Amino acid sequence: MVERANRPSALNAPQSSGPSAQVDIVGEGGSQKVVAQLPSGESVEVYLFGATVTSWKSNGGQTENLWVSEAADLTGNKPIRGGVPVVFPNFGPPPATGPCSKLSQHGFARNSRWEYLGKSSTEDALDTSSVKLDFGLDRNGISEEHRKAWPLDFGLVYSVTLSKDTLQTVITVRNEGEESFEFQFLLHTYFRIKDISKVSVNGLGSVEYIDKVLDATTHSQTDPTLKFTGEVDRVYKDIKLDTTSILEDGKPRFDITRDNVKDTVTWNPWIEKAKSMGDFAPNDGYKNMVCVEVGAVNGWQKLEKGEVFEGGMLVKSHL
């Protein structure tokens, strides 16, 4: 079992009789989603397809924190372009060998229908109300084609917790089978920003990364701050600091704290790549998004029979 360095605080505050979060299941078939709203107006939306968070509003519901493409397929036929797709069991193109070799880019979790397992919520006297939504996926929930390609017995529980100015997303992966398996995991978050030319990312200085734009060569970031002036696609490995921050105009916008995972991918497709993606719209949408994706993608996580891995992120919005 992997040890938890930054275990999220449990929802164990004393119950009060104040108003609680409203949770509704809306839509049909592949478009079904769970929508939760706190009494103070903050909200989150999670499609069952991929357990993809597609909206997270803070600031009493006034500020949308996630970017979703105007051309995203929201019918359950294609991974959703935007929000927080869950990448599992492989990150990027499938490896040449092993059980993931027959899967597609970023694995099957983002294009499988998850089950909504229910909510839990707390409110305490200090108005720190939260709502936690749980989603599950196991071997029986994936397609026949994926089951054949990845013939391993697993159970995933993905918990999305909305609080006043934070969103926490944590996955547990359990090996339900007789033999060990290996996986990668990533939360491919598309953060909504006003202007990419004014965005900087802090907390990755001196960290080694693989630059996918430069033929997957390895580099070390000398500058404490990452800025975006062209396509960026980097896999930062084994990061010592817990938190990576996104700043706009030099002011903190998001703090992203890794929870028992050590890697982070930064991605912006920029002009040409954005145009080449059929589900990316508008064409200049790259100016309003930046992906800062936390996960475990440097090598593979191994689970023996019965073992559990738990990891994810806590994001604070400053707006």
Ligand SMILES: O=P(O)(O)OC[C@H]1O[C@@H](O)[C@H](O)[C@@H](O)[C@@H]1O
């Ligand atoms: O188009 P997809 O499969 O959603 O992937 C988007 C991007 O996801 C990033 O995580 C990868 O590092 C990029 O290489 C990739 O282009």
